[in-house]
Amino acid sequence: MIHDQIKVFPKTSTGISGLDEITNGGFPKNRPVLICGSAGCGKTLFAMQFLVKGILEENEPGVFMSFEETSADLSQNVRSLGFDLEELKKQKKLKVDHVRIERSEIEETGEYDLEALFIRLNYAIDSIGAKRVVLDTVESLFTGMENSVWLRSEIRRLFQWLKDKGVTAIITGERGEGSLTRHGLEEYVSDCVILLDFRIIDQIATRRLRIVKYRGSTHGTNEYPFLIDEDGISVLPVTSLKLDYKSPSELISFNLPAIDNLFAKRGIYKGSSTLITGTAGTAKTILASYFALASCHRKEPVLYFSFEESPEQLIRNLLTIGLDLRSQVNDNLLHIHSSRPSLQGLEMHLLTLHKLMAEFKPKTVIIDPISSLITVGNSSEVRAMLVRLMDMLKVNEVNALFTSLTQNKENFYSDTTVEAVSSLADNWIDLSNVNEQNKWQRNILIIKARGMGHFNGQKKFLIADSGFQLVEK
Amino acid sequence: MVKTEKFELRLYIAGQTPKSVTALQNITKYCKEHLNDNYTIEVIDLLKQPQLAEGDQIFAIPTLVRKFPEPLRKIIGDLSNEERVLVGLNIRPLGNKKGVY
Numbered sequence: 185m186i187h188d189q190i191k192v193f194p195k196t197s198t199g200i201s202g203l204d205e206i207t208n209g210g211f212p213k214n215r216p217v218l219i220c221g222s223a224g225c226g227k228t229l230f231a232m233q234f235l236v237k238g239i240l241e242e243n244e245p246g247v248f249m250s251f252e253e254t255s256a257d258l259s260q261n262v263r264s265l266g267f268d269l270e271e272l273k274k275q276k277k278l279k280v281d282h283v284r285i286e287r288s289e290i291e292e293t294g295e296y297d298l299e300a301l302f303i304r305l306n307y308a309i310d311s312i313g314a315k316r317v318v319l320d321t322v323e324s325l326f327t328g329m330e331n332s333v334w335l336r337s338e339i340r341r342l343f344q345w346l347k348d349k350g351v352t353a354i355i356t357g358e359r360g361e362g363s364l365t366r367h368g369l370e371e372y373v374s375d376c377v378i379l380l381d382f383r384i385i386d387q388i389a390t391r392r393l394r395i396v397k398y399r400g401s402t403h404g405t406n407e408y409p410f411l412i413d414e415d416g417i418s419v420l421p422v423t424s425l426k427l428d429y430k431s432p433s434e435l436i437s438f439n440l441p442a443i444d445n446l447f448a449k450r451g452i453y454k455g456s457s458t459l460i461t462g463t464a465g466t467a468k469t470i471l472a473s474y475f476a477l478a479s480c481h482r483k484e485p486v487l488y489f490s491f492e493e494s495p496e497q498l499i500r501n502l503l504t505i506g507l508d509l510r511s512q513v514n515d516n517l518l519h520i521h522s523s524r525p526s527l528q529g530l531e532m533h534l535l536t537l538h539k540l541m542a543e544f545k546p547k548t549v550i551i552d553p554i555s556s557l558i559t560v561g562n563s564s565e566v567r568a569m570l571v572r573l574m575d576m577l578k579v580n581e582v583n584a585l586f587t588s589l590t591q592n593k594e595n596f597y598s599d600t601t602v603e604a605v606s607s608l609a610d611n612w613i614d615l616s617n618v619n620e621q622n623k624w625q626r627n628i629l630i631i632k633a634r635g636m637g638h639f640n641g642q643k644k645f646l647i648a649d650s651g652f653q654l655v656e657k
Numbered sequence: 658m659v660k661t662e663k664f665e666l667r668l669y670i671a672g673q674t675p676k677s678v679t680a681l682q683n684i685t686k687y688c689k690e691h692l693n694d695n696y697t698i699e700v701i702d703l704l705k706q707p708q709l710a711e712g713d714q715i716f717a718i719p720t721l722v723r724k725f726p727e728p729l730r731k732i733i734g735d736l737s738n739e740e741r742v743l744v745g746l747n748i749r750p751l752g753n754k755k756g757v758y
Contacts, residue, residue: 281711283714283716284714285714285716286714289728289729289730289731290731290732290733291730291731291732291733291741291742291744291745292732292733292734293732293733293734293735293736293737293738293741293742293745294676294679294680294734294735294736294737294738295676295734295735295737296676296717296718296719296720296733296734296735297676297717297718298716298717298718299671299674299703299717299718300669300671300703300710300715300716300717300718300720301716301717303671303703303704303707303710304707304710304711304715304716306707307707307708307710307711325716329717
């Protein structure tokens, strides 16, 4: 994102991973932010994370004024995300005030104002020196009170009061028919409005976030997928949008001279991405494993995503041709992550990758096979995700290798994954099996290698007990 | 005549605003008229005691709380509508027996 941009006004971290990038630095400091969305889209959690991370990471105490859930319920609900509200309360870093409005026990007669709410909020803020405030959701007042015209002006006054008080506030609002919030709160909070959305596409739930408005600041305008998992909310910037990554000219090898020699420079560029296509049983995984082991021999950690085989199965199978993955796993140089593609949505896969990359800091990432992900999303989504993935790997100068199962031998360009990946990949190796005189003959062909020459013909090879061997005539 | 339970009322205000003053005048008047001396009114100024707002779940000013007899009842506003206040507090105008729920 744009880091060198001049800061127009002070901003404060959102506490939501990825959102600071999209908002070019966070929420406007000391101003109210409106978070709207339909029921169950994650507003309360979003707001709570803003507070908790503010306390833990920025040392900014926070007040959570809840109009819906009780303090005890809130503590319980966010415990699964590792937020210990009770502990933060004990440390006087957090104050939760539950404003209970019981319509049945309240009568209204004559004029009144919400001064008591202001006093309560003020007291809570001052008692712990809060810098962050959440009002979740102030619209509940409308169901509790008759005079909505009066209430509106009071809410307007409340937002102004928050500004004057110098706190950064999140106000949540329920999505209304044809408007962002049911009672038009967006009219009053005009600095920053964020919309959360939750929809089901092809039976897989996806959450999305959009910055509707951010006055005085540039911001990403796309819909960004976001996730709620055991670490809370994270937003994925769609792409870094810039093609400005470094291009190392060092070379890396497959640790397999037969393959390396097919490239004019006896290897492929470090930090490049390689696609291996082929129909079933053409030794894609074997070649990928060579690549992984080569990286391990350079003492560069490898992250291997296996969407079809469990780690144990992969290790067992490759041992039969003399490839010892287990000792690399034991040496912590190889990390195999197996999961079913349909277990989660595409974004979730990408996030898992993100997280494992942050944790494991691999120099080489293998996705075997990337075509499995096709089953999870439609082609435009898959492509968008792959672009994001490639960008992420490129920026980190990670050697990437993807295998892809092709269906149509005659014309693999018609294959969705191939179409999506091949133009993005720097190197492309195609493997095939051809029936020759009642015998399957394996062939390898380099289709492209960006920035270097390569052997243009098909080479025959076989997989023996000792591994990959070219068949020389 | 049956001895009725004593009414414990609490009026929350925030400084001497016109609304608060009106509310206090109103409730004092209704109590004198309908409850004889059978009541107490405690006035709490939240500007002086902000910590008390949370306990009684006060969000509007002025708010009149009937602490006793139970159940707890709240009336928000300057209490200008006598009938509504009496109904809200469940006070029968003097001359009638105290109403029951």
